[in-house]
Amino acid sequence: MGIVIILLMLAGVGLMLTRKLPTAFALVLLAVAIAAVVGAPLTGENSIVDTVLQEGAVAQAATMLAVLIGSWMGKLMAETGIASTLVRKIVEFGGDRPTVVALGVLAVSALIGTVTGSAPAAMMAGIIGIPAMVAVGVPKTTAAGTILMGIAAGMPFELPIWQFFSTTLDLPVDTVRGFMLKLFPFAAAFAVLFVLVETRRKGVEHAWSLAAPAHDRRRDRARQLGDAPWYALLAPLVPLVLALGFELAIIPSMLAGVLYALVTTTRPREMNKRLLRTLYRAFDIAAPPIALFVAIGILLAAVTLPGAVEALNPLVTAVSPGHPVVFVVVFALLTPLCLYRGPLNVFGLGAGIAGVLISAGIYPAVAVLGLTASYNQVFGVADPTSTQTVWAAQYSGVSPQQVMVRTLPYVWCVALGGLIVTAATQL
Template sequence: MTSAILIIVLFVILALLMLTRKLPTLLAIPLMAIGIAIIAGIPLGGEQGILSNIIQGGVTRLATAYVAVIFGAWLSQIMTQTGISKSIIKFAAELGGDRPLLITLLLAIAIAILFTTIGGLGAFIMVGSIALPIMLSLGLPPVSAASIFLFAFGVGITINLGNWAFYVDATGVPLEVVKTFALSLAGVTAVLTFVFILIEFKKAGIRKHWVKPELNNQAEVRDEKVPKLALFTPIVPLLFVLVFNWPIVPSFIAGLIFAMITLHKSFAETVNIITKSAYDGISDVAPVIVLMMGIGMLLKTVFHPQVSAIMEPFLNAVIPSSTIGYILFFSLLAPLALYRGPLNMWGLGSGIVGLIISLGLLPAPAAMSALLATERVQAIGDPTNTHNVWLANYVGVSVNDILKKLLGYIWVLAAIGVIIAAVLYM
């Protein structure tokens, strides 16, 4: 019992340190892994010890996932460096012409499609700095434009293959389960995004502006001429996974080959782009890989029989096993995914989900889906996300104003996700 209390105290202390930004998640997670292991009395040496099992085994625990993330980042860089991403956004805006609502809807679709493949702050900034000025020039208030962007990003990121690899690797749930649930969740997110856009347009109404020259200068956007076929690049990996049931990494490679063939570059240029984008892609996701190494260590710790035995009585009392209890628990507590909280899979949540699965308190697909649903709150609205901070600065609003605008919607989104998960897996 004392050990359980100490583990919870350590958990709360590290959560507070992360919340108050005294300690980055990157360091807090591995510290928690080792701290819990020490409290649980796991020996330093031996096959199941801290050195071999928690540290050595932990950093490679999510290797499959972070290799997938690397390939995703590689393709993402190819799309950035060759102008594919820019052209997709521009083409969407062109199709909208002079109709503000249509432009916004098409931009949202383009953003969602892009983020099924691309990722990282660099890609986010690149897409944001093209799409946001267009949205602002349509008369949308900055906080609405930023929120629409985040919602569309939320649709794409739900079916981002790199993330799927992480959920599969972290929870041991088959890709088929992640695929089914993520697609349902993306569908709900898309519907809510559409509703949100309609509401914001109704509120803002049509406005004509005498704008300053710096807003929406499209002359800066139109550079590269990208062949139309290359614009299908972001959906190629997704098609290979969904239609041909290919694993994630080969699907990314298929996307990469498709891009290079359809771009019609010379051999020398192709080689140059492939190598440069590989280096840039890996440096883009380096922080994510280090975070995943820490999460891998935490998973190794919470899956350790000694830790499971200590935490079982406590979690048995807290985690509901009935369907209604499951829905209420995860729906009501969904905002705990914010500020790197305990329901965030990319933080403390990975430890919680690991414990729930290792103790068999919930079926693994139900535990994974609940956390994936609550993670919508984090991915879209968390003020500690670097992409939220950049977005807020770019449009000149407070990051908390964006959260205030979005919280009601993303809470409902998480709750619907939990209900779907309950129907499918409880």
Template sequence: MGEILSIRVILILVAFAVFVGLMVAKKLPTILALPLLGVLTAVIAGVPFMTPAEEGGQTIMSYVIGSGASRLAGTIIATIFGGMFAKVIQKQGISDAIIRKAAELAGDKPYAIAFVLTAATALIFSAIGGAGPVIMVSTIVIPLMLSAGIQPVVAAGLVLFGISTGGLFNVANYQFYVDTIGMDMDMIKSASIVMGIASVVAIVAYVLLNVKRTGGKSYWAKPAAGETKEVNVFALLAPLVPILLVFVFQFTAELSLIIAVIYTILVTNPRQIIQVASSSLVEGIQDVAGVTALMIGIGILLNGVSAEATVALMQPLIGAIMPRSAVVYVIAFTILSPLALYRGPLNSYGLGSGLANIMLAAGTMSPAAVGNALRATGVVQGVSDPTNTQNVIVADYAKVDVNAILKSTLPYTIFVTFVALVYTAVFYF
């Protein structure tokens, strides 16, 4: 019996490795790889496909696929409302106005342009996300940075740092860690603040070490001024509304986003509140359709690896290799943080979500320790990963190799990971 169990464990590990390889090689999209791996893992672990109702127990059909597909329902709702808010921000010209106001404030000084435009990017991505906004920001921010003599790879890195830092405070993302790992919302918020501070330190160091104080060679002409919407100061503050509601008033992410939508329309176009809200909801759903499908796949993977039969198989192995001290926890996950790259096992929006549940089942680390390890390594993935859509888009606009961005930013993102892990080790391990 022990030999059969060992063979099954090996087969599950091989399956994980094969699917990582297929995703890295772009032979199988993540949106299909995750649910397939969830079902395959359950099959290898011996979870029955279907059993008579009177027998009860977990099955592939009802638990892995059925319950798994709806496991992240809360996250999906928050994502839809986040997509709606993002669409309102775009439609009303707020994101574009923030960047242009920041550019006017910075003038033509390289340091000022680097800091202010990165901050503006972070503010925008605290409220929105997706490939469309990345393209919009890249078309404006990168030319402005290049015209000030900032090197293309550095400009690209700063845009990605801005996107990542803003994402730490995008409340639409928080529910994911509650649903997948069982993290406490207060812990998510406090860790976001710590990681945000560490990200600011990393950005400052990145600018000081890579940007010349005075303007040098212009790498790109300034973009021509186009027609833009006039946006009042109350509208410019719209991205901060959901953050304040969640962090200060303890509102849920979903309610905060809905209030933010209403506020934004009221201060920009109150006479067409119904039209703007309805069109933003429909278009927002379209924008997050791919992410929603990914959430369904992640849910199936989560239930596949958290099924009783799978946990019974993997618990001894995972329990034996998991960190049992705070120091080992920090060292291990800092060293292994590059495994979040290339759709690796520490990518929370890939195999990492499944691996996290196996870690939790081992019982050696709390949900806070496991979840924050993935959030911490997620900074490495969010800024430096060449397989990210946003990295490919930014690299294309900056005319640099996406792997050059990886080399340029990796030491700084590992630093942010280290700080987040130290914080978790001290207060939550």
């Protein structure tokens, strides 16, 4: 039976890779198929309808809300000029030194990456940041990579990610926070190293171009808004300080960030309108990840059914390395399997595999956290099919594959660092 489940998973990966089905639909289909082959009843306890579809669909509710509020705050930061002002100030201070500008944009991207992820984060930092870097001579691929590495450096502090791992792996938020604090130095160090090495290795480029300046609706919007006041620029730090410093719960911390961004940029009579407008627009941004989290919840519910655990346990036990050194070597070598929506992508089948590893008792949940969070650092930057990578590459005028080749060595090292920490502390 375990073999059948593995074959179903491979078929699911095939459907996702060949884009025959969107990832979310493929995961739901896979979940129902797994539940059916392990003999789950249609209704009742541990059933397809009540357990997999009903309970699974809402299992990630807290994550979905955190993603929505993160998108809301991101939308607010874009609309009020907070994000564009941050980038503009960086360019004005460091402008004729490409490395300084790139480091500044990296820092702003990291700050934005703590609030929200995916393409909206890349857009917030990149709409102005990418052309600004190119204007001072940073090569295009380096510019796109800088935005992505920056967002990934902020990712260990992205509160919706904490919520996701906490719910998915059934771990307290404190435990997730503890590991993320250990992962952050690797993400930050290799992000800085990327900028330092790549700006030095690739030097500067200045082109006499015939291209007319691009018109972008967001930039037109920024034209109307002007600069945000300096104290509003602290908005991305508010949720972070509350959640990290004061150990406040994730959703209230993020709501406080939304309120801070609002009151520091908006006249009282316009507040209601802006708050509602940005909230409604945030639903558009948050829709794709929310659909994915519904599907991940359903898949997790299927792979943790007693029948599935029983079937997969011997197989997974046989292939999972137990020795810490082998654990690091094997999972480091498998890192590319999280690219191209591969089986180790934690926002896809990887979540199901994580569920199997925990429910079968192969590794402690916190070790699986280390594994999946480390892979997430790679996927978030170098996967040519992830929306932020596609957007940053295309906006820079290069291909997502060029960005992957340039950034992969650095994020692979980040993952290796995370795996070493995991093996050293949890195995």
